[in-house]
Amino acid sequence: MRNYLVFTIAAPMASFGMKYDPGEWRNSSNRPSKSGVLGLVAAALGIEREEQARFDALRDSLGFAVRVDQPGQTAYDYHTAQVPPQKRNRRFATRADELAVPKHELKTVLSTREYRTNAFATPALWFRAGVIKAHFSLWSIAAALKQPRFNLYAGRKSHPLMLPCAPEVIEAGDALAAFTAYDAATERLANFQEAYLGRESDPKRRPAATIYCDADDPAAASSTRIEQRRDVPESRTKWRFGVRQEAVIAPRGGQT
Numbered sequence: 043m044r045n046y047l048v049f050t051i052a053a054p055m056a057s058f059g060m061k062y063d064p065g066e067w068r069n070s071s072n073r074p075s076k077s078g079v080l081g082l083v084a085a086a087l088g089i090e091r092e093e094q095a096r097f098d099a100l101r102d103s104l105g106f107a108v109r110v111d112q113p114g115q116t117a118y119d120y121h122t123a124q125v126p127p128q129k130r131n132r133r134f135a136t137r138a139d140e141l142a143v144p145k146h147e148l149k150t151v152l153s154t155r156e157y158r159t160n161a162f163a164t165p166a167l168w169f170r171a172g173v174i175k176a177h178f179s180l181w182s183i184a185a186a187l188k189q190p191r192f193n194l195y196a197g198r199k200s201h202p203l204m205l206p207c208a209p210e211v212i213e214a215g216d217a218l219a220a221f222t223a224y225d226a227a228t229e230r231l232a233n234f235q236e237a238y239l240g241r242e243s244d245p246k247r248r249p250a251a252t253i254y255c256d257a258d259d260p261a262a263a264s265s266t267r268i269e270q271r272r273d274v275p276e277s278r279t280k281w282r283f284g285v286r287q288e289a290v291i292a293p294r295g296g297q298t
Contacts, residue, residue: 046220047167047180049187049209051082056114056161057197068155070197072113073254075273076106077283078197079165083183088191094277096177101275103173107166107217107255114161121155124148161196164224166217170258184209216260218253218291250293262289 051074058071058078074082080100089096126134126143134140141148167180187194187207195201208228214220255261257268267290274284 043213043215044168045180046212046214046217047184047209048164048212048220048224049184049207050162050164050205051079051196051203051207052162052205053196053201053203054160055117055196055201056158057155057201058158058161059197068153070116070156070158072158073108073110074163074165074196075271076286077273077275079106079108079167080104080275082194083167083187085192085194086186086190087178087183088186097275099177103169105168105170105256105259107221107253107259107261109164109166109221109251109253111164111251112160112162114158117157117159119155119157121153123151123153125151157201164221166220166224166255168217168220168259180211184211217255218261218264221253252293253291255289255291257287257289259289261291264291265289266292 056070056074058074059068080097084097084100089100124141126140126147127149167183169180187209193199194203194207196203210224210227212220212223212227214223253261257265262268269288269290270285271288272283272285274286276282276284
């Protein structure tokens with residue numbers, strides 16, 4: 043048995059990035075990434091982007107799982123933007139700096155961005171085995187999610203959350219049991235789900251949810267397969283992500 047922090051991410055529009063190099067097509071996953079959820083937690087705790095050591099502590103200390111209650115529908119946005127040419131050892135701190143280069147150097151790039159509308163997901167976090175000391179606890183994170191230092195959003199600043207995160211610390215044997223206990227413990231969340239999802243809030247009408255979790259959680263024994271996902275934040279300044287093993291737990295008789 044161990045403690046799990048379970049909470050809700052729901053937004054009328056969301057962007058769950060899964061492609062990490064800029065390009066013409068910026069797609070969205072059907073669920074929040076580990077880096078995205080850790081970023082949301084960091085915002086709640088008031089961790090600045092420059093505080094790499096504090097963010098690394100979150101990354102190294104916490105295990106991750108997410109249940110996709112509703113993946114949402116896809117929406118698209120077409121962009122044209124002016125950007126300066128890339129040069130070695132040249133970086134820009136702001137968009138204004140990019141546009142301050144001589145006009146003849148600016149180039150036009152085209153991109154299509156994918157979003158999710160009416161997305162609803164339930165993440166879970168826990169302390170990994172062997173973590174000796176951390177400067178935060180699951181309870182302090184829960185308190186921060188209730189009263190965040192910075193605004194919380196689903197992938198982009200233009201995508202604020204629609205519902206309270208409703209965090210709860212649950213004692214359970216694995217992530218699956220934690221999600222089940224969370225549903226039972228947060229009756230008020232069921233009321234939010236009914237208002238938000240409408241008829242789909244009825245468990246008999248709503249499709250069973252797929253769960254994705256770190257492969258070292260005991261729940262992985264129930265998985266249908268193990269995948270690799272590149273969403274472990276390694277460097278904020280270099281925008282670099284590492285790979286982790288993720289167990290996919292599909293609903294019985296269902297497809298992911």
